Amino acid sequence: MIAYLSGAMEFAKGEGASWREEMTLWxxxxxxxxxxxxxxxxxxxxxxxxxxxxxxxxxxxxxxxIDYIRHAVDFxxxxxxxxxxxxxxxxDEAVFKGAGTHGEVTMAYYLGKPIYLxxxxxxxxxxxxxxxxxxxxxxxxELLKSRLVEIYLHE
Numbered sequence: 001m002i003a004y005l006s007g008a009m010e011f012a013k014g015e016g017a018s019w020r021e022e023m024t025l026w027x028x029x030x031x032x033x034x035x036x037x038x039x040x041x042x043x044x045x046x047x048x049x050x051x052x053x054x055x056x057x058x059x060x061x062x063x064x065x066i067d068y069i070r071h072a073v074d075f076x077x078x079x080x081x082x083x084x085x086x087x088x089x090x091x092d093e094a095v096f097k098g099a100g101t102h103g104e105v106t107m108a109y110y111l112g113k114p115i116y117l118x119x120x121x122x123x124x125x126x127x128x129x130x131x132x133x134x135x136x137x138x139x140x141x142e143l144l145k146s147r148l149v150e151i152y153l154h155e
Contacts, residue, residue, distance in 0.1 A: 001033040001152060004084035006104045008094030015039050019090055019141070026145060031152050036079045038072075038100075045071060073100070080104045086113055088144070091130060092120040102130065109133035116144055 005023060009015040017039045027033040046052050049068060057065035080087065087108045095101045106129070108115050117134040118141060119126055131137065138144040 001031070001085045002036060002083055003027055003033055004036045004080050004087050004104070004108070005038065006080075006087050006101050006108075007090035008092065008098050008101055009039060009042070010100070011097040012092075012094040015042070016090065016094070023088060023141070027148075030145070031148065033152065036084055038076050038079070041075055041079070042072060045075065073103075076100060076104060077107060080107050080113075081111055084108070084113065087115045089115060089117045089134070090120065091117050091126065093125075102127075105130055105133050116148070118144055 003023075005020045007016045007019070020035075020037045020039055024035045024037060027035055045068075046054060049071065051057075051068050054065060054068045057068065087104065089101060089105055091101070105115055105117075109132075114135040115133060116136055116138065117130070118138050136147065138147065
């Protein structure tokens with residue numbers, strides 16, 4: 001099984017790497033599942049396209065910036081739609097300024113893939129669209145982990 005780790009990057013502290021690293025280790029150790037971590041993939045993409053300073057292009061060279069971002073969007077949507085079996089999504093305030101997480105959740109829902117959403121915003125601030133797309137909502141990662149063990153440990 002392959003989990004796609006969806007959540008804010010552009011406006012998240014450390015691009016949201018820390019929770020993804022922890023989940024990657026846990027999923028491998030406890031369930032034997034692989035992950036697609038867009039933070040790790042973005043590091044590879046930056047290297048492959050010689051784009052380590054792509055964020056500066058947002059102001060300096062919009063065309064170059066948009067071209068790079070399109071590569072990232074294409075990779076992420078391909079991973080969600082063609083490679084991942086399920087989605088783990090961290091929904092926090094950092095997603096409000098971005099768009100990728102919204103798109104990933106929507107595409108996964110459209111394709112009938114399970115979406116396990118850890119919600120870190122007040123329910124009043126949680127988009128009805130995103131909640132409706134989600135298979136299950138969790139208040140924290142420990143509750144998610146318990147549920148994933150129930151679902152996937154014996155598969």
